[in-house]
Amino acid sequence: MILPATVTALEAAKSAWDVAVIGAGPAGSVAAQQLSRRGLRTLLIDRAQFPRRKVCGGCLNQNALAALSAAGLGELPARLGAVPLRSVQLGSNGRSANLRWPGGVSLSREALDAELIREAIRAGTAFLPGTRATMGSLAGEYRTVELEANTLRARVVLVADGLNGQVAGEAASGSLIGAGTMLDELPPWCEPGTVAMATAPGGYVGAVIVEDGSLDVAAAFDAVFVRSQGGLGNAAMDVLRSAGLPEFEPIRNAEWKGTPALTRTSRRIAGPRWFAIGDAAGYVQPFTGEGIGWAISSALAVAPLTAEPWHDGLVEKWSRAHRRVVGRRQVACRAIAWALRRPALCSAAVRVLQFAPRLASPIVGALHRTEFGPEGHG
Numbered sequence: 526m527i528l529p530a531t532v533t534a535l536e537a538a539k540s541a542w543d544v545a546v547i548g549a550g551p552a553g554s555v556a557a558q559q560l561s562r563r564g565l566r567t568l569l570i571d572r573a574q575f576p577r578r579k580v581c582g583g584c585l586n587q588n589a590l591a592a593l594s595a596a597g598l599g600e601l602p603a604r605l606g607a608v609p610l611r612s613v614q615l616g617s618n619g620r621s622a623n624l625r626w627p628g629g630v631s632l633s634r635e636a637l638d639a640e641l642i643r644e645a646i647r648a649g650t651a652f653l654p655g656t657r658a659t660m661g662s663l664a665g666e667y668r669t670v671e672l673e674a675n676t677l678r679a680r681v682v683l684v685a686d687g688l689n690g691q692v693a694g695e696a697a698s699g700s701l702i703g704a705g706t707m708l709d710e711l712p713p714w715c716e717p718g719t720v721a722m723a724t725a726p727g728g729y730v731g732a733v734i735v736e737d738g739s740l741d742v743a744a745a746f747d748a749v750f751v752r753s754q755g756g757l758g759n760a761a762m763d764v765l766r767s768a769g770l771p772e773f774e775p776i777r778n779a780e781w782k783g784t785p786a787l788t789r790t791s792r793r794i795a796g797p798r799w800f801a802i803g804d805a806a807g808y809v810q811p812f813t814g815e816g817i818g819w820a821i822s823s824a825l826a827v828a829p830l831t832a833e834p835w836h837d838g839l840v841e842k843w844s845r846a847h848r849r850v851v852g853r854r855q856v857a858c859r860a861i862a863w864a865l866r867r868p869a870l871c872s873a874a875v876r877v878l879q880f881a882p883r884l885a886s887p888i889v890g891a892l893h894r895t896e897f898g899p900e901g902h903g
């Protein structure tokens with residue numbers, strides 16, 4: 526069932542808001558929930574209607590789960606029936622290695638994102654879906670936000686509009702594009718609790734069973750390779766075949782959706798009366814599911830700054846906090862992204878991991894590391 530608006534665009538334009546959040550992905554929704562809990566009048570706007578599909582691997586790692594706990598939402602994945610993850614089956618060049626995966630879950634973005642919005646609404650957020658928004662200019666104590674037919678005012682604007690949003694930087698050279706689809710039919714090489722991951726020169730493809738028993742397939746490809754294969758479905762089949770997985774035709778024929786280039790560094794992540802959070806503040810191509818954790822961590826970190834009376838020092842303060850919370854964590858991912866562009870290295874790594882899977886533990890540990898303690902405090 527469609528999640529209804531709690532406010533119309535006209536009503537939203539008549540009020541002056543403490544905070545307007547553009548984008549209701551995990552970053553925007555958790556930020557809105559946190560700010561509403563602090564008693565700030567918060568408006569959450571998204572161009573989409575929810576639930577909606579989103580190109581994503583649907584894996585929440587330990588950092589994402591700990592960040593949800595820190596937001597007071599630790600029980601949400603289990604409530605939605607998220608599937609506990611135990612292992613990753615990594616395939617390359619006909620060989621495969623089984624790596625232990627500590628403590629993540631798989632959950633569709635349809636379910637996760639809609640529930641995070643419901644939590645924000647429960648905390649007091651006003652929700653305006655189906656409306657495109659653009660950050661406007663400074664107007665005294667406020668910044669404006671342009672809606673399709675209205676303008677509203679907020680003391681602070683949070684830009685959480687994702688990878689290709691209004692403050693996102695240029696794509697890094699050689700960056701892969703993202704792609705994804707959902708399937709009701711399951712291939713024989715997929716089992717609940719295991720992420721199947723295939724890497725090949727043209728890109729990589731991951732597949733995992735989510736809470737409703739369907740298969741979330743997500744991929745990152747070289748754009749030239751996709752063109753040479755004649756489309757995303759063919760590209761996925763080619764990667765799976767070169768990795769050594771048996772053919773599974775429904776993947777070729779599925780309805781694939783693509784994304785723009787994945788790795789970006791935003792030029793500016795804050796300015797007078799605005800902060801960028803989540804993918805809007807910069808993103809490194811995914812491999813093992815870190816983006817949702819970064820998005821929620823950045824939402825938690827920006828909330829106290831947003832609640833302060835505005836002063837220009839907050840711009841630098843957010844740049845520093847963002848580097849601490851997200852920037853450093855992206856280093857391990859950048860290293861993996863670099864390695865994935867080198868097929869010979871990947872294939873050699875899988876050959877070694879096939880016999881000594883424990884050698885992957887330090888990297889897996891670095892990807893899952895969290896600053897949020899077991900009690901859920903940041």
Ligand SMILES: Cc1cc2nc3c(=O)[nH]c(=O)nc-3n(C[C@H](O)[C@H](O)[C@H](O)COP(=O)(O)OP(=O)(O)OC[C@H]3O[C@@H](n4cnc5c(N)ncnc54)[C@H](O)[C@@H]3O)c2cc1C
Binds near residue numbers: 584656686813
């Ligand atoms: C192929 C692929 C696989 C991935 N796999 C994983 C994974 O397994 N695990 C993981 O943790 N991460 C994964 N990620 C990354 C993850 O999807 C993102 O990091 C995460 O969604 C970021 O959340 P966000 O809230 O910043 O942005 P988003 O989730 O992108 O949300 C942005 C929202 O802004 C809205 N919006 C955009 N423009 C406007 C506008 N002008 N006005 C109003 N609304 C607007 C959009 O509709 C959207 O709802 C993957 C990404 C890709 C591409």
